[in-house]
Amino acid sequence: MKPFVHIRPKKGWQAVDLGELGQYRDLFYFLVTRDIKVKYKQTVLGGLWAIIQPFFSMVVFTLFFGKLAKMPSDGLPYPIFNFTAMVAWIYFANAVTGSGNSLIGNTNLISKVYFPRVIIPLTSVLAGLPDFLIAFAVLVGMMSYFHIYPTPMTLFVPFLIVLMMLTSGGVGMILAALNAKYRDIRYTIPFLVQLWMFASPIVYPASMVPEKYRLIYALNPMTGVIEGFRSALLGTVAFPAQMILVSTTVSVILFTVGMFYFRQVERYFADII
Amino acid sequence: MSKPIIKVENLSKRYRIGAKQEGYKTFREAIMDGFKVPIRNFRRLRKLTRFDEEFAKHKEHSARPTALPHAVAAMASSQSDDAIWALKDVSFEVQPGEALGIIGHNGAGKTTLLKILSRITEPTTGEAKIYGRVSSLLEVGTGFHPELTGRENIYLNGTILGMRKAEIDRKFDEIVGFAEIEKFIDTPVKRYSSGMYVRLAFAVAAHLEPEILLVDEVLAVGDVAFQKRCLGKMSDVAKEGRTVLFVSHNMAAVGGLCPGCIYLKEGCIKDFGPANSVILQYIGDFKSTKQISLAERTDRRGDGRVRVTGLRFLDTITHRPIESIISGQDVYIEVTYESYDSSPAPLNRVNIGLGFFTTLGQFVMVLNSEMASRAFGSLPREGRMYCRIPRFPLMPGVFHIKLTLVVRGAIADQLENVSVVNVDAGDFFGTGIPNDYRRQGVYVPHSWSAETPSVY
Ligand SMILES: Nc1ncnc2c1ncn2[C@@H]1O[C@H](COP(=O)(O)OP(=O)(O)OP(=O)(O)O)[C@@H](O)[C@H]1O
Ligand SMILES: [Mg+2]
Numbered sequence: 233m234k235p236f237v238h239i240r241p242k243k244g245w246q247a248v249d250l251g252e253l254g255q256y257r258d259l260f261y262f263l264v265t266r267d268i269k270v271k272y273k274q275t276v277l278g279g280l281w282a283i284i285q286p287f288f289s290m291v292v293f294t295l296f297f298g299k300l301a302k303m304p305s306d307g308l309p310y311p312i313f314n315f316t317a318m319v320a321w322i323y324f325a326n327a328v329t330g331s332g333n334s335l336i337g338n339t340n341l342i343s344k345v346y347f348p349r350v351i352i353p354l355t356s357v358l359a360g361l362p363d364f365l366i367a368f369a370v371l372v373g374m375m376s377y378f379h380i381y382p383t384p385m386t387l388f389v390p391f392l393i394v395l396m397m398l399t400s401g402g403v404g405m406i407l408a409a410l411n412a413k414y415r416d417i418r419y420t421i422p423f424l425v426q427l428w429m430f431a432s433p434i435v436y437p438a439s440m441v442p443e444k445y446r447l448i449y450a451l452n453p454m455t456g457v458i459e460g461f462r463s464a465l466l467g468t469v470a471f472p473a474q475m476i477l478v479s480t481t482v483s484v485i486l487f488t489v490g491m492f493y494f495r496q497v498e499r500y501f502a503d504i505i
Numbered sequence: 506m507s508k509p510i511i512k513v514e515n516l517s518k519r520y521r522i523g524a525k526q527e528g529y530k531t532f533r534e535a536i537m538d539g540f541k542v543p544i545r546n547f548r549r550l551r552k553l554t555r556f557d558e559e560f561a562k563h564k565e566h567s568a569r570p571t572a573l574p575h576a577v578a579a580m581a582s583s584q585s586d587d588a589i590w591a592l593k594d595v596s597f598e599v600q601p602g603e604a605l606g607i608i609g610h611n612g613a614g615k616t617t618l619l620k621i622l623s624r625i626t627e628p629t630t631g632e633a634k635i636y637g638r639v640s641s642l643l644e645v646g647t648g649f650h651p652e653l654t655g656r657e658n659i660y661l662n663g664t665i666l667g668m669r670k671a672e673i674d675r676k677f678d679e680i681v682g683f684a685e686i687e688k689f690i691d692t693p694v695k696r697y698s699s700g701m702y703v704r705l706a707f708a709v710a711a712h713l714e715p716e717i718l719l720v721d722e723v724l725a726v727g728d729v730a731f732q733k734r735c736l737g738k739m740s741d742v743a744k745e746g747r748t749v750l751f752v753s754h755n756m757a758a759v760g761g762l763c764p765g766c767i768y769l770k771e772g773c774i775k776d777f778g779p780a781n782s783v784i785l786q787y788i789g790d791f792k793s794t795k796q797i798s799l800a801e802r803t804d805r806r807g808d809g810r811v812r813v814t815g816l817r818f819l820d821t822i823t824h825r826p827i828e829s830i831i832s833g834q835d836v837y838i839e840v841t842y843e844s845y846d847s848s849p850a851p852l853n854r855v856n857i858g859l860g861f862f863t864t865l866g867q868f869v870m871v872l873n874s875e876m877a878s879r880a881f882g883s884l885p886r887e888g889r890m891y892c893r894i895p896r897f898p899l900m901p902g903v904f905h906i907k908l909t910l911v912v913r914g915a916i917a918d919q920l921e922n923v924s925v926v927n928v929d930a931g932d933f934f935g936t937g938i939p940n941d942y943r944r945q946g947v948y949v950p951h952s953w954s955a956e957t958p959s960v961y
Contacts, residue, residue, distance in 0.1 A: 236635055236636045236637055236638075237624065237634070237635040237639065238632065238633075238634055238635075239621060239622065239624060239627075239628065239632060239633040239634070239635065240627075240628065240631070240632035240633075241627055241628055241629060241630060242627060256664075258664045258668075258669050258670040259664040259665060261664075261670070262660050262661045262664045262665075262670075263661070265657075266650055266653060266657070266661055269652075269653060269657065270650060270652045270653065273652045273693075274652070340644075340647060340648070341647060341648050341665065342625075343620075343625065344625070344643045344644050344647040345623070345625065345641065345643070345647055345648070345665055345666065345667075346623050346624040346625050346641070347665070347667075413550055413551075413553070413554065414547075414550055497554075499626075499627045500553075500554045500626070500627070502620065502625045502626040503520060503553075503554075503626055504553050504554060
């Protein structure tokens with residue numbers, strides 16, 4: 233009889249055991265619902281927060297960048313130009329912050345029970361989806377207000393959403409793993425997110441970046457996501473297929489590296505957390 | 506012999522307990538140090554998880570894999586003083602359906618062992634093979650979220666413990682019934698009383714159906730009634746033929762539940778075998794460390810006029826001290842005392858009481874000098890008191906003794922847990938058959954007959 237579980241010190245890089253992850257899908261599901269349910273408990277505005285965050289950011293950016301700085305917006309009203317990016321960006325920022333801090337927020341789980349640890353950072357990535365969908369619905373409302381109609385490329389939106397989640401997951405896993413050991417990461421995350429925002433086409437269009445640097449610019453996976461959204465939904469520029477391809481490649485690499493790195497360090501989470 | 510369900514071989518676990526911090530000597534040093542801190546912190550944090558280099562170094566000396574324990578020993582003696590071995594070279598086997606107790610002092614490595622077996626943490630060296638579905642219960646209510654309702658927490662906690670949703674659906678009503686919280690099932694658990702909270706948490710855990718159950722000191726929470734229920738449920742699990750590894754400081758519980766037992770001491774297996782003898786060994790260790798210090802113990806109450814400095818059980822024939830009493834045996838209890846009071850008649854009207862309690866804190870019986878033989882009129886400043894107990898009446902098990910010494914109506918000395926006594930199965934009734942009724946109660950002399958009692 234083959235051992236059901238063989239416990240020994242593990243050496244080298246380990247892949248994520250997908251079969252095992254499947255066995256724990258119910259746990260995954262309940263952790264995601266926990267995060268969603270708990271989020272707005274005992275708040276007055278509840279789910280409205282999902283709209284307030286991107287909406288007011290958009291208002292502020294419209295005032296300062298749109299009106300005062302006269303930032304170009306690919307010929308569209310600045311509010312919708314910015315809000316489209318904001319919907320994706322707020323999701324990304326929350327997911328990365330959430331999963332980056334997720335391990336230290338679930339210390340008791342990690343030190344008291346076994347389950348594939350990778351579920352924890354990925355939970356935050358999934359738990360942000362309802363907020364994203366609410367904000368997305370508002371975006372659709374705004375589009376009809378501004379009489380903007382989606383292009384056929386809208387078919388790619390689900391793909392872009394997956395890309396956005398993949399990127400969040402990859403970055404989240406890396407940050408979570410580092411955070412378990414070096415709590416400095418916790419203070420670095422807000423700062424990192426802020427810098428990253430200005431490295432992404434949120435207050436300005438990607439078209440401001442010189443043509444020859446665009447693909448380098450697209451190494452930031454959120455560039456592909458946001459430009460993709462704008463092009464597909466608002467028809468700003470031609471569908472930036474090349475940029476999205478670059479972004480996707482980087483995102484897949486990030487996710488893979490994140491998974492392996494996470495697996496590498498998860499073996500001692502319970503000891504040091 | 507059938508195939509073991511758990512096979513542990515040379516398991517060792519090493520922890521870093523974090524390097525010590527040096528104090529600053531001068532202000533200048535402190536400032537200069539401020540710049541070095543990040544580098545030092547980084548080294549320290551990085552070191553928390555690194556043993557590889559050291560280990561590799563020692564492995565070279567002992568190339569053959571069979572020499573692994575040797576490598577462990579070499580590593581243990583290496584200078585790094587901030588690392589400890591929570592487990593050292595532990596090997597044992599557990600047969601299917603066996604209930605195995607794990608006992609040991611605080612920090613002996615019991616929890617660490619369970620954590621390795623439940624895959625929460627990795628061993629440093631060695632391996633374990635487990636042929637079955639494992640559930641571990643290191644604490645009740647892991648993952649309970651205060652904001653969620655009872656219902657939501659049942660599902661969350663259940664899946665955390667390894668159940669599937671369908672399984673919880675099936676057992677849901679039973680769990681709620683067991684916890685007796687039907688009315689509060691849709692209330693956030695933060696509004697529960699702590700008793701309700703623990704009941705719910707335990708109810709979920711009690712409905713696990715693993716092949717192997719690893720249980721840590723979960724009985725430490727809750728009141729006596731709750732602890733009893735836990736124990737009851739645990740023995741059901743053991744009777745159902747599941748394999749149970751049960752960590753506890755409650756010797757009565759271990760003895761009653763587990764035929765076999767492991768005694769861990771400083772990470773090593775000190776004793777492994779039938780629970781009774783292992784527990785005796787543990788209690789022996791426990792007592793030898795305790796009794797020396799009875800005179801020095803400070804956890805006492807009373808005005809301190811008299812202090813009890815020793816308490817022993819003696820055989821009535823040989824007058825030798827005995828380690829454990831046999832039910833039905835005649836024994837003496839010898840209490841040594843001394844007094845520093847210099848007033849003319851310091852020890853007038855002395856009354857001594859010895860209360861016997863189960864390991865769950867339940868009172869069983871009392872030996873009281875005033876009750877049985879009137880108070881001592883006057884006693885010398887220091888000396889001994891003897892209590893004779895014909896046919897020691899306690900059932901087999903472990904009991905704690907509380908001592909109270911009263912002088913002229915005022916408590917002079919009181920020790921909550923003056924001693925622990927182990928009682929072995931004996932022939933209380935003189936029938937020739939030792940009785941092993943483990944209920945932590947007392948035997949009462951009596952007899953049965955079918956004849957009508959004659960009237961005098
Ligand atoms: N994560 C950790 N990091 C560093 N040291 C640890 C860690 N966990 C446990 N230890 C140490 O390992 C040793 C064994 O601890 P363990 O928790 O296994 O003891 P135990 O037998 O369960 O004790 P108790 O009866 O108090 O529960 C202790 O000295 C403890 O300080
Ligand atoms: Mg413990």
